[in-house]
Structures are given as C-alpha cells and as structure tokens.
Amino acid sequence: MPVPGLGLLTYRAPADAQVHKGARVRVPLGGRTVVGYVADVHAATPEGQDLRDIIELVDDEAFVPPDVVDLALWIGEYYASGPGSAMSLAMPPASREGRRESFKTIRVYEAVPAADESATRLGPKQRAALDFVRSQAAGVTAAGATAQKIGADALRGLVRHGLVRVRDDVVMRDPFADATGGGARWSVDRPDAAEPVLTPEQADAFRRLEDAAAAQAFKTILLHGVTGSGKTELYLRLTRRMIEAGRKVLILVPEIGLTPSVVGQFRSRFGERVAIQHSGLAEGERHDQWHRIRRGQVDVVIGTRSAVFAPLDGIGLVVVDEEHDGSYKQDETPRYHGRDVAIVRGRAHNALVVLGSATPSLESSANARSGRYDQIRLTSRILDRPLATVRIVNMRDEYAVRGADVVLSRALVDAMTDRLAKGEQTLVLLNRRGFATVVFCRQCGASMECPHCSVSLTFHRIQRRVRCHYCNFAAAVPRKCGACGGEFLEQAGFGTERLEAEIKTRFPAARVTRVDRDTIRRRGAITRVLQDVARGAIDILVGTQMIAKGHDFPAVTLVGVVSADVGLGLADFRAAERTFQLLTQVVGRAGRGEVAGEAIVQTLYPDHYAVQAAAAQDYERFYLRETDFRASLHYPPAVAMINVVVKSKTSDGAMADAQDLVKRTRHRHPHGHVIGPAPAALAKINNEYRAQFFIKGQQRRPMRLALLAALEERPELKRRIIIDVDPVSVI
16 A cells, blocks of 8 residues: 555455456555555465455556566665655556546548438538548547637537548657757757767777676676766667567666756657656656556656666666665655666566666675676767866855955956856856855844744845745845844855856956756756757856766866855764765766866865865775775765654754654664764754664664564654665765
C-alpha cells in the first residue's frame, strides 16, 4: 500500500482469479477503500490473522513491472522507510486512484464514405464545409475548421445529416513538441550532424565500455574524465550499441532542466525512441511518457533520480552522469540516493552501469580503488585543449586595501574588462542567492530572523522583501527594528542579486544575466538563457551552482568565483568535498572552445586544501587529503553512517526524545557507535525543534535493525523522526 509508515498487508484474492505482481487492487483499509499494489502473490497467511478480501482487481496484468516493485521494496528496507513510502516512488501520475490510462483526446470530423446527400438541402456554408472535410483524408479538427472560417454550427449540421461523423483521436502530450522554436525547452542538435572523431583516449575508453556491455553481465564502471573530455559522446555511442543489440538504456542526470543539451543530443541521435521522466514535466506529459515507456515504444529514457523507476524492460545500460551531484539524494522520506538505486536496478537486469564525473564522490572513488568498481580515466580534453589556468585571489589583501565591502577583486575586474573588449564571455559564480544575507539594526545589533526557523532572513532587493530559504516565509522589510525600535536597518553579506547589480554598475554596456532559483521559476527559462549564451547574446552570466553543471559554452574564456569558500564554514563533514567539486566543475566551463580559458578564484582561505586542489585540477591530491580526514574522524567512506533527526514542538522535548532513542539503540547495537544527541545544526525549521544523533559502523543492516527496534518501543515518534541512511548532508 503506497501509504507512508505502512508495512506490507496480506489480503485474500478472489476465487479462481489470477493476480499478478505489480497489478493494482482495490482493498479495504480501516474504514475506507484504497488502491494498493501486489508485492507478492504467494504470501503466507500471518498466524492468527483473519484475512480481508480484495474488493476489485484493477488490472489483469502487472501495471508496475515486477522488477520495479522489487526495487521499491529494497529501498523501503535499505533506507528504513518501509514499503509504503517506497512504493509511492514507482507509481505513475494519476494511478493512486486506480484510474486506467487517461490520454488526452482531440475531436476530429471526417466525411462519411458514400453518404447519400440527395435528400439533404445544404446551405452555402454547409456545402463549403462538407467539400473541405471531404478533401481532408485525415479529417479536420475544430482548430483546422476555424482556420478555414468554418463555424461549429455548420459542422454540427453535417453530423446531424449523417454526412460527417466525429471521432476522438488520442493526442500524446509531447514535451519535445516546442523544441525548435521560441520558448524552446531543449537544445536539439541537427539530426544529420556527423558523429565527431574520437580522440585516442576516448577510443580506448569506448572499446573497454563496449566490451563490458557486450558481456551482458552486471558490472559498474567509474568513468572519471576531466571536464571537456567527451564523456557524453561515449554515452551516445554506447547507447547506439545497446539499441542495435535490442536492449534498452536508462540515463540519469542531476537536474534535467539545467542540462537540456544532453536531452537534445540523445533526441537528435535516436529521435522518437527517446522519452524523458522528471517532476518538471506537466502531469499529462509525464503520464504519456510513462505509458510510452511501459508499452515498449522507447529505447532510451532520460531523467532525474525518479527516472530510475521508469517501467523500462530489458535494460542493458544504465548511465549516471555527474554521479557526484547531491541532487541524486532525495531530501524527504524515503531518502534514497538515485545513483545507488540505479546500480541496484542495473544489477537486476545484468546491465552495465557507468558512473561519470570529473569529480567523483569519495564513495565511488573508494569503491573503484578497492576493486568493487572498474575505473576508466580520461585525462585530456578533446582536441587537446588545455585546462583553464587558475589564479587564487586572497580577499583579505583586497579588504585591507579597499575595505570590507568589496565584492569584485581588482584582478577579476581587470580580467572581465579584457574579455569584454575582446568580445568573449564570462561566467561569475556565487553559490548564494539574494541581495544581502542579513538585515540588522545598527543601533542594537539584532538581525532579522525567520520566526519559524533558526536562520537569518535573506534580503531580496527586487521584491523589497526578506525571505527564509528553508520554509519560504517572506515579509516586507520593516521601517524600524522590531527589538529596539531603531530606524537604521542595514544589510550585510551578499548574494547573486547584489553581485549582478555590482557588475551592471561596473560594466553598464555589458549584457548581464543572472541564473538562480529566483530567476528561472518559469518553465523553459533556463533553456532560453543557455541558448542566449550559446548565440553570444550574453556577455556576463552570473549565477549559483546551476551554471557549473555540465554546460558547454565554447565562447566562455573567463570564470570568476566570488566567495569560493562560502560552503567551507558549514557544519558538515562533506563541506570540503562539495567546495572542491563545485570549484573544479565551474573552472571547467572556461576554455572549452578554441581560446584558452582562465579562472579567478576569490577566497578568504587561499591555503585550504580543497581550494588549492581545485585550482590545480588535482583530484588525487584532494582525495588523499580528504580520505585521511574522514578516516581520522570516522566518517564515510571509512564507515557507514545513519543520520537521525528527532523533531518536537520544544527544544527540551526534542533532546529528551532523542536521548531516549539513543539509549534504546545503544542497547541493541552495543558494538556500534551511537554519537549524540545534540541540537541539530539547524536547530529549528518550520516551527519544529530538532535534535540529532549519528549511528556509525561497518555494516548498515545491524545499524538499521537496532534503530528500528528502538523505534518500535516509541511508535509515537515515527511521524517526528528523520532517518537518513548514507546522508549527503548532515545539516
């Protein structure tokens, strides 16, 4: 039953009925009727339980493929969420209510063959309408009739006379339909574009990947290639080999709206046999794409983490592009990791799984070094283009000379001036949105805090409002301080909105555009920006980490990073890893064309190993230093970890419940390490206080079982607890 917190339930099937795993059934639950999915057709009757009957078999065959049902059950167990929450992930749109396929239809008018009109007197308009309908072998839609100035009354009259009939045609809601005009959502290459010639390094990598795929046995390969080394071309060629062999391909990307070129490249190579699955589609589009996949009408599915549940049969290749990206981890129950679930799905199909990245996660690198994964390296860019040269600017020196309010260093301003003069493009990254990070009172020093969360409110100048980026609370900036009544409210810190304003002031003739969550809310907005960059309509692109993800901008020769260390101060064991990955990825956007690239990194911590390693594009140096740090403090990948957060209406209540749960868990897992509890880094979110503890060890199963057993003794906590197995963040 796709109900959070609910385990598997057993019902009695109708006599002589054939029930299939993955089929939907209508069953009683308490005093109501719900739609559930069959997880097992041979379940034993629980001892002493009087079974209730299935009310109705909604499907006479599997609706969700059995292997996807198994995948959901595995998620429910591994991530300690239960089968109900996990099964909801695999459900297509509108299936919860037990509705069958619900496609959009369009009314079409067609002439009745050999209809006798001798006894019918037609007026001039009806005669013209009939002649036009007869001339259209495929029929005429209402819109087509209107275009010919044929009114609805004339058509209805012809239907009454039996000269024209009406049919309803199914119309597939195609998310690719507007891919060639204004407002395009995907960048589609020319279908006749020739495949590029592989470099020797690419060719060798492709041979190894091709051999692994041909074996039709499960294997995971980490494809570690520097930015611009041509990993996507290898995915495309490997996909063609799979299609030729009659097998299907699943491609996962972190955020499909931020990498439309990937979708476009696959669409241009493989045409209509490509489907997409992600939450950004309209529900109707997602519904139609899901059913196309289920009916076997596609060879390739591309999507975000949820696409791992696509009803795709006969999978031969699974690709997880940018496998290190935190977007693959779901931040609500069940907190699954799309990359790891993709590997499990690939194993079930005896498929080749390829994890691609220029900055692999420490977990994936550790698995490759231990022999659990194979590894293929691409160390050079295509056409032997050099990696960008990197300069580190110590902002303490800038502040000493120019004051603490400096946003752009002299080095970055000079470099941007030079690029504008040459007609080249610049990317400027600041991974923090808004205009100012704090609004405070100059008289008493109090800052504006979110009334629901333990965070400062961020000022957005265009809206003239402050906003919480956790619960979305927003308010107008008051005239006076709420604490002391002082009238001097000032702003400190800065985000992308302030950075954009600073650049526009400094370079008034430049065409400047900003990309962050505040500017790309409208559908297709990010694609339009990327297309403007590609055609040279933007001189300077300002943005958050969105602009660092996989984009190929040949005319960008300069990348500036403002506040490169903005994430280093977070109370999270992955802070250095995320900083290194972000810097390496964004620096890789420069110099991908014929002109060599340069990056300028502004930081208060120029000697930090994450900054130094990113500047040198030296993954090995970072990996060795970071794994030593993690091992010394017993953090992943040296150990497995579960992050547990207990919520309550009071701080004391959260701590007391967490302490009790820790005590019960330690009792059941005496040889493990249960650390805490303590107030969470974000101690209050959306009016709930949070306490936190960690469970660490070498084996996840006994850790999970100990926690779940402890929770069974405190069932009232189940709705107030977050269980995060293999956390990506502990904030």
